[in-house]
Structures are given as structure tokens and as C-alpha cells.
Amino acid sequence: MSSQNDTGIPLNHAPDGIGYKLLELPPELLALLETENPPVLTIESSTNSAILKSGTQSWGLRQKNTSNALILLKSSEGTTPEPSQIPETNLKAIATVHDTIELVSEPTGKTAPVARGKWHERFARGR
DSSP states (O other): OOSSOOOOOOEEEOOOSOOOOEEEOOHHHHHHHTSSSOOOOEEEEOSSSEEEEETTEEEEEEEEEEEEEEEEEEEEEOOOSSTTSOOOEEEEEEEEEEEEEEEEEEOTTOOOOOOOOOHHHHHHHTO
16 A cells, blocks of 8 residues: 555646647648658648648648647656655646647649638628
8 A cells, every 4th residue: 555645646737838739630641751751741822721732742721620629738747845755747738729720632733712701701791
């Protein structure tokens, strides 16, 4: 039986000020990046979005909002009052992400479709 009190793992809110964006990779791009010689990726602009290109393949970058926030955690060593004690590990919540970047396969030479706006914007114009 342990002589230490089991108080769980402390969780602290400690944002680091970096704006994180998570990029969702399609399986075919992930396979390309995991090869012995990964291709060079370039980003180009189009009329309404950014395009990620690799050779003859291209993907449009789309922002997706998520209803469930993703919390990024970082582990850290806590301080102990006495050197003979075991250091306490704790977690810091460094960021909360509410949206991700999705890559949508696009035919080469064709621009991304024009965004139509939100439903309430379309509804308001028709009134």
C-alpha cells in the first residue's frame, strides 16, 4: 500500500499565447508525407481560399468549426517542498482550439467554389 496521498493530477490553466490551428490531413497526403522522400508542399492563393499543392495534386484549405473544443495539454514537473519527495507531475491547459483546417481535394487548374455565405445572410437578402 502506498504511503503517498493520491490526490490525482493537478490541472492548471496556463495559455502560452500561441494561436494553434490543427490541420486534418487526408489519407493520400499523409501517405505521401510518410514516404522515404516526402514531396515539397507549396501554398498558393486563389480567389476565395488557399490551395496546398504537391506535384499534380492540390487541396483547398477549409476552416471547420467544431462544437466540442479541443484542449491542448502540456505536462510539467511541479515543485516539491523537500528534495527527498518525489516531484509532482501536473498538466497545463495551454490552448483551446474551436476549429480545425480541413483539406479538400481539388481538381488541378480549377478554383475553389465561391462561398455562398451563411443561411441567415441569404435569408436576409431575400427579404
